[in-house]
Amino acid sequence: MTGHEGDRERTFAALPPAQGRGFAQTWWGRAWLRALEDAALDTGQVKTGRALARAGAVGAVSVRPGRITAVVQNRDRTTHRADVLLAELPAEQWDRFLDMALERAGDVAALLDREMPPHLVEDAAAAGIELLPGLGDLEPECDCGAWDHCGHTAALCYQVARLLDQDPFVLLLMRGRGEHALLEDIQARGAAPAEEAPGPEGVDAAEAYAAGDILPPLPAPPELPEEPGLPPSLDTEAPPGPGLDPVAVRHLAGRTAVEAHRLLAVALRQRSSEPLPPVTELTTAQDAVRLAVAAPDQALTERLAGGSGRDPRSLADATRAWELEGADALSVLEDQWEPSGAALARARAALDSAWDEDERPSLTADGNRWTVVGAPAQVRLGRDGRWWPYREEGGRWMLAGSAALDPATALASAEPVSAEPQR
Structure with missing residues (x-):
C-alpha cells in the first residue's frame, strides 16, 4: 500500500436530511443495513438512529480501513463521537477477489462505474471472501457508553448506507483497500482499461437475472399533452424540389402529430394488464380520408378526394365519420352487409x-x-x-x-x- 497512504482515508461531508426517501437504494446498501438491523439487540435504538440520520444529525463521515467515524448530534444538541468497526480482509483474500474480478471484463467496468455486480459478491462469498458485513460484523463504539448499538452508531450506519449507494468503493476501503490501490492492483494483473476491454457480446444471463430485483422501477407514464405537437416550420428561402408540395408536406406532418397524440391517449388509457387494441391497417383510400381532415386548401382536398375514390362531397361525409371514431366509423359508413x-x-x-x-x-x-x-x-x-x-x-x-x-x-x-x- 506504499504510495497510497492518502488513499487510506476518505472524509465525506455531512449529507442533507433524507426526508421522503429510503436510506438504501442499492442491493449492497440494503445488505449493509440488514447487518445492523438483524444484529441490534435494542430495536428502539435502531429506530432512534434512523430518525437522527433522517433529520441530518450525522456530521462528516470519515472512512478508514476497519473503521468509520462521525459526530452525531442528539435532539438536545449534545454530541457524541460514534465509531463502527468492520474487520479488514487479509491480503490473501484480496488477491483472490481481484483474480475473480478479472475473470470477467464486465466486473471491472462495473466497479469503475461505482456498481457492485451481485454475482461477484456471491462468488467471493462462496470462496470465503465476505465483502458485505454479516450478522454481528458491525462492531459499535460510542462515547455515550453503550455496549451495543446505540442511536448514534445506528445513525452512522444509516448515513453510510447512503454513501454506499453512491460509491461501493467506500465498502472496499472499510475492508482494507483504497480505490487507487485497488485499480493499480487490477492493472498490475494485466487488466485492460474497462473502456478498451473487448468483452463478450451481450450480457451474461445469470448476471442479468441476479440483477432483476434491484433494478429501479420504471418511470411513471408521461402525461398526455393537451394538444398534439406542432411540426417544425418548413418556411425557408430555398425553393421546393421538383414535385414537392410544401403545403401537402406541412399538412402530412400535422396529421401525423395528431395520430401520434391519439395513439398515446389510447396507450395511456390501457391498464398495464390489458393488451392494447390491434392496430388496423388502413387502405390507401382510408388513409386519404384521414389526411383530408382539416386539409388546408381546396386543391389538396381535391387531390385527396381522388386518392380516396370519392368526390369532394362524399369525402366531406367520410372525414366527418373519421373525426368521430376513426377507421371504425369510416368502415360503417361505407360497408353495407347482410347479417345472417x-x-x-x-x-x-x-x-x-x-x-x-x-x-x-x-x-x-x-x-x-x-x-x-x-x-x-x-x-x-x-x-x-x-x-x-x-x-x-x-x-x-x-x-x-x-x-x-x-x-x-x-x-x-x-x-x-x-x-x-x-x-
Missing part, C-alpha cells in the same frame, strides 16, 4: 328488447341498416356488434354520433325522430 345466422338473431333480439312495446319505432331493414319509418333517422349495425346512429341531411345519410351497444341509445343520438309507435 347468429349475427342476425342477436341484432333482432337487441332491437326487440331496446324499447318498451308502446315506445318501439317502426323500422325497415336493408342489410345492416334499420331506418325509422317516416323519420330521417337510422341505426347501422357494425361487424363488431355496435350500433351507429345516422341522420338524413340533404338527401345524404350522415353519421350523427358515436357507437353504442344498445340500438335505442344509438338512435337517440339521431334525434329529432318523429316516428309513430308500432301498433
